[in-house]
Amino acid sequence: MIKKALFIILFLLFxxxxxxxxxxxxxSAELINNAKDYNxxxxxxxxxxxxxxxxxxxxxxxxxxxxxxxxxxxxKKELIKNILYTGSYExxxxxxxxxxxxxxxxxxxxxxxxxxxxxxxxxxxxxxxFHSVNKKEINLMLGLxxxxxxxFLSRLITKRFK
Amino acid sequence: MILKxxxxxxxxxxxxxxxxxxxxxxTMFVPFIMGLxxxxxxxxxLDFLVSAEIALLCGLILTWVCATxxxxxxxxxxxxxxxxxxxxxxxxxxxxxxxxxxxxxLDSCFETMSGFTTTGLTLVQDLDHLSYSHNLxxxxxxxxxxxxIIIIALALFVKGSSGSFKMYVGEARDEKILPNxxxxxRFIWLISIVYLIIGTFVLGIVGVLIGLKxxxxxFHGACxxxxxxxTAGFAPQSQNIxxxxxxxxxxxxxxxxxxxxxxxxxxxxLWRGNRKEVWKNIETRxxxxxxxxxxxxxxxxxxxxxxxxxxxxxxRKGFFQLVSxxxxxxxxxxxxxxxxxxxxDLALVGIILAMALGGCVCSTAGGxxxxxxxxxxxxxxxxxxxxxxxxxxxxxQKFHHMKTVFLEDGQARAVLLITMSYITIxxxxxxxxxxxxxxxxNSLFESTSAAANVGLSCGITDTSMPAILKVTYIIxxxxxxxxxxxxxxLFGFLVAIFKGK
Numbered sequence: 001m002i003k004k005a006l007f008i009i010l011f012l013l014f015x016x017x018x019x020x021x022x023x024x025x026x027x028s029a030e031l032i033n034n035a036k037d038y039n040x041x042x043x044x045x046x047x048x049x050x051x052x053x054x055x056x057x058x059x060x061x062x063x064x065x066x067x068x069x070x071x072x073x074x075x076k077k078e079l080i081k082n083i084l085y086t087g088s089y090e091x092x093x094x095x096x097x098x099x100x101x102x103x104x105x106x107x108x109x110x111x112x113x114x115x116x117x118x119x120x121x122x123x124x125x126x127x128x129x130f131h132s133v134n135k136k137e138i139n140l141m142l143g144l145x146x147x148x149x150x151x152f153l154s155r156l157i158t159k160r161f162k
Numbered sequence: 163m164i165l166k167x168x169x170x171x172x173x174x175x176x177x178x179x180x181x182x183x184x185x186x187x188x189t190m191f192v193p194f195i196m197g198l199x200x201x202x203x204x205x206x207x208l209d210f211l212v213s214a215e216i217a218l219l220c221g222l223i224l225t226w227v228c229a230t231x232x233x234x235x236x237x238x239x240x241x242x243x244x245x246x247x248x249x250x251x252x253x254x255x256x257x258x259x260x261x262x263x264x265x266x267x268l269d270s271c272f273e274t275m276s277g278f279t280t281t282g283l284t285l286v287q288d289l290d291h292l293s294y295s296h297n298l299x300x301x302x303x304x305x306x307x308x309x310x311i312i313i314i315a316l317a318l319f320v321k322g323s324s325g326s327f328k329m330y331v332g333e334a335r336d337e338k339i340l341p342n343x344x345x346x347x348r349f350i351w352l353i354s355i356v357y358l359i360i361g362t363f364v365l366g367i368v369g370v371l372i373g374l375k376x377x378x379x380x381f382h383g384a385c386x387x388x389x390x391x392x393t394a395g396f397a398p399q400s401q402n403i404x405x406x407x408x409x410x411x412x413x414x415x416x417x418x419x420x421x422x423x424x425x426x427x428x429x430x431x432l433w434r435g436n437r438k439e440v441w442k443n444i445e446t447r448x449x450x451x452x453x454x455x456x457x458x459x460x461x462x463x464x465x466x467x468x469x470x471x472x473x474x475x476x477x478r479k480g481f482f483q484l485v486s487x488x489x490x491x492x493x494x495x496x497x498x499x500x501x502x503x504x505x506x507d508l509a510l511v512g513i514i515l516a517m518a519l520g521g522c523v524c525s526t527a528g529g530x531x532x533x534x535x536x537x538x539x540x541x542x543x544x545x546x547x548x549x550x551x552x553x554x555x556x557x558x559q560k561f562h563h564m565k566t567v568f569l570e571d572g573q574a575r576a577v578l579l580i581t582m583s584y585i586t587i588x589x590x591x592x593x594x595x596x597x598x599x600x601x602x603x604n605s606l607f608e609s610t611s612a613a614a615n616v617g618l619s620c621g622i623t624d625t626s627m628p629a630i631l632k633v634t635y636i637i638x639x640x641x642x643x644x645x646x647x648x649x650x651x652l653f654g655f656l657v658a659i660f661k662g663k
Contacts, residue, residue, distance in 0.1 A: 032497045035504065050290040051399055054373030054407065061373070061407045063399070065290055069497065070401050089203065089293040104504075110409055111475035113497060137208045137260070144215035151219065155226045 025097060028069035035104035035113060043102045045071065045115055046123070049094050050087035053080060062086075064096060073098055074109065075117040085126025095124035166662030167655065173228040175241050178329070180224025182246040182311060186253055187217030189306060190299075193257070197295030206295035209260040217253045239329045240651030243312055247640055250311050251275045254303065261296045263287050265625050268632055275636045277303025278311065279643035280526050282395025282492035282617025283635065285625050289400040294381060297398050301385040305358070307643070308392030308422075308526035309350050353429050354391070361387030361418055365411070372408040390415050391422035392526040395492025395617035402494045409478070415493060416485050423449070423489035423521030425533075427564055444536040444561040445522045449488075452535065456516040457484050463509030480509070483618070488516040490528040492617020501620040502604060510620075514607055517616045518588060528615025528642050530584045533563060534577045541574040583646045587613045587638055594634045595622065613638035 025046040031038055047066035054061040060077050063070045065087065075098075087093030100117035103109075108116075190210045197207035234242065251274045258270035269285040276283045277300055286292065286300070312329045362384040369379025382398050389396040399405040403415060428446070431439040440446050460480045470476040479496060486493045501510060520529015544559040551557060559569040588610045595605025600622055608622040612635040623635070641649045 029499075032499050033503060035500070051405065052374045052378055056373060063401060063405055065400065070290065070399070070405070072401070072404065072407050087290050089206075089291055105470055105475060105479075107471055107475065109407060111470050111479045112404060112407060112495070113500070114407075131203075131205050134205050134208060137205070137212055141208060141212050141215065144212060144219060148215060148219050148222065151222050151226065155222065158226075 028066045028071050031071065031102060032069060032113065035102075038102045039104040041102055042099065042118070043115065044097060044099050045073075045102075046097045047071075047095070048087045048092070048126070049083055049085070049096055053083065053086060064098060072109075072112060072114040073100070073117050073120075074106075074114055075100075075120060079117065079120050082120075082122050085128075087126070089129070091128050092126045094122050094126040097121045097123055164658050164662040167658055170230070170232070171238060172659075174230050174232050174234065175238055175245065176224050177228040177230050178234065178242040179245055179249060180221045180226075180228065182221075182242070183217050183224065183249060183253065184221030186250050186306075186311070187214045187221055189302065190214035190217060190254075190257065192302060193295045193299045196298055197293070201294040203293045203295050206257075206261065206293040209257040210295060210299070212260070213253065213256040216256060220249075220253070234329070237651055237655065240648040241655045243329050244640075244644060244648040244652035246311055247275075247278065247307075247644065250278060250307075251636075251640075254278070254299070257299060258296065261292065263289070263292050263296070268629060269625055272632050272636055273300065274303055275639050276617070277301075277394060277396065278307030279615050279639040280304045280308045280392045280394040280490070280528065281612060281615040281639045281643075282389065283612060283619060283623045283639075284396065284617075285623065285632075287625065289398075297385060298381075300396050301388045301394075301398075304392040304394030304396060304526075305354070305388040308394065309354050310347075349430065350426050353426060353433075357391055357421070358384070358387060361391060364414060365418075368408070368411050368414055369406075372406060372411060374406075386415065387418060390418040390491060390493065393419060393422045393489050393491040393521060393528070393615070394526075395486065395494075397493065403482075404495050404497075412478070412482055412495060416482060419485055419489040419491040419493065422491070423525055423527040425522040425524045427524055428522070431564065439564065442562045444540075444563050445532040448532040448536040448539075449522065452516070452519055452532065453485065453488055456488060456512050456519075457481060459512035459515070460484050460509045463506050463512060466508065467504075467506040469504050469506070469509075483513060484516055487513045487611075487616055487618050488519065488521070490517065490520045490614055490616045492611070492619075494618060498619045498621040498623075501607070501618075507603060510603060510607060513618065514610050517610045517614045517618065518584070520614050520616075528613075530581050530614075534581055536561060537569065537574060537577045538581065540569050541577075544569060580645060584613065584642070587641060591634055591638050594631060598628050598631050608635075609638065613642040615639060615642050 025044045026038070028047070031043065031045070045064065045066070047064040049062050050065045050070055051063050055077060058077055060075055060080055062073045062075060062080060062083070064073050083094050083096070085091045085093050098115055098117045099119045100115045102115050104113055105111040106114045190213050194207050194210035194214060197203045197210060251271050254274040255267060255270035258264055258273055259267050263286050264270040264273065265287060272285050362380060365383030365387055366380035369382055370376055374382060385398045397403060397405065403412060425445055428439060428443060457480065461476060464470060464476050464480050470479060482495050518529055519535055520531050521527020523531045523533045540559050540561050544557055547557050560566055561569060588606070591609030591613055592602070592606040595609055596602055604620050604622055607620045610616070611618050
């Protein structure tokens with residue numbers, strides 16, 4: 001009887017606790033659309049680090065995009081040492097997994113929807129993106145240049161004859 | 163009987179259209195040169211070179227085949243303006259579609275119309291990986307369109323003709339700042355470029371202070387200034403202003419949004435040292451009152467639902483979104499979905515009303531505009547006085563707008579006509595949104611945002627929305643920016659071509 005009661009209590013505690021902490025990563029759309037439900041809970045969020053890393057004293061802001069939206073992550077400076085690439089035209093940013101407290105309207109940061117990171121894991125390293133020159137477009141550009149010169153000269157000649 | 167336009171009329175319109183197209187082609191050299199020299203982006207630079215060549219070629223052919231010395235009449239001037247904006251939309255969309263960040267040519271046309279009309283609704287994909295050059299072009303759009311596509315052509319290519327005034331008026335600028343319309347156009351560009359330099363510098367410094375890399379700080383500064391001062395609301399990153407996580411950045415942005423929504427004539431008065439005009443002018447007074455009233459509505463709505471935990475946060479989030487909506491900028495420090503999911507109906511109604519009313523006339527702002535709102539209230543006051551006072555009493559109503567003006571019935575009627583046109587277009591767009599399956603309030607929000615050239619979104623504007631809604635918003639942005647007259651003239655001209663005798 002005692003064992004059964006203990007099992008039920010532990011089971012209930014597990015359910016209640018599991019509501020506060022999400023082991024599987026949650027998408028940005030899910031977090032934004034159901035911000036009230038996740039507010040104050042520890043969440044796991046995965047995505048590409050994009051843009052600049054903005055250092056603010058002992059902390060920093062990084063923005064992490066999961067393909068749908070980007071969310072601001074408030075993180076200790078020492079935790080981001082491993083981040084080498086951030087997403088831009090020139091580079092694919094590091095893919096990271098953040099575990100931290102989700103805030104629907106962060107009191108510390110003027111009401112921003114953000115995550116205060118407790119840990120960060122680099123899943124995949126980013127890299128430079130090599131953009132090969134588009135040869136078709138070069139040919140098109142040269143062709144158009146030729147036509148423009150021809151039209152321009154024709155205009156001049158017609159004007160002179162008039 | 164409708165008279166069918168003759169071939170010479172069409173050639174005259176095409177000639178001026180050609181001039182505008184050449185002007186547009188030259189502006190594409192800005193991102194081309196910047197891309198090649200500063201950003202070292204070869205492919206994006208090529209996109210702009212090819213697009214510039216297409217624009218120049220179209221312009222050269224039109225001005226060659228349709229060359230004429232004739233002057234434009236009112237109808238033709240209006241048709242040139244309305245069609246110039248459509249041609250500019252299509253040509254400017256070419257480099258964007260070449261970037262590979264748009265799902266269709268319609269999406270890139272939507273983006274350029276949104277930029278030129280200083281709306282700021284966006285359909286770009288993966289903005290965070292867009293090249294500097296293409297991003298610069300997205301922000302140059304509002305800078306060109308805000309001042310006026312025609313204004314650029316007038317300032318650079320037109321030496322002076324009566325046709326220039328007709329085109330100037332057709333672009334929804336009925337106020338001349340200086341006696342000569344070409345000088346007015348050049349003054350508007352002078353103001354804008356001086357502010358651009360100051361704005362880029364200030365936002366650049368703030369950017370460095372909040373932790374952006376110096377190159378990015380000044381690039382973002384220029385982009386955010388162009389889209390803020392021109393009340394467009396585009397930003398270089400997908401999170402819009404939320405990306406910066408900075409109160410100082412938000413305050414400076416609010417300042418530029420307000421400055422951009424003020425009448426260029428008022429800027430001229432300030433440049434001349436006439437500071438009293440700011441406080442005496444009916445527009446600034448109406449704007450101040452309206453912002454206070456709308457913020458009151460938004461604040462009550464947010465407070466009632468307990469959306470924000472304290473007053474400071476409520477003010478920071480509520481006031482930023484409100485000013486952004488009222489100045490018709492469209493910058494956001496919340497996610498689009500939060501409007502619907504969290505803000506509640508009352509706060510949304512406050513924002514919709516603010517967007518519908520808009521900024522000042524002869525500025526880059528959209529919406530009904532403060533001068534008209536002020537005049538409507540003055541006319542209402544006059545009518546109430548008429549009822550209250552004896553029949554033989556002579557009632558006059560005056561207001562101050564650069565000078566003291568006596569309100570006339572004709573003026574009040576014209577103002578009401580444009581106001582009614584705006585309300586009609588807001589409602590029509592909302593109806594199409596509802597027809598496409600979106601809720602009423604969401605549809606009204608997005609429709610008002612498009613037609614008033616605001617750019618705030620509650621989530622409808624997305625690449626997955628139906629094509630008919632994209633086309634509806636494009637027409638709303640275009641008609642709203644040109645304040646209807648040129649658009650009506652173009653439709654009239656097309657009807658005359660097909661049905662005239």
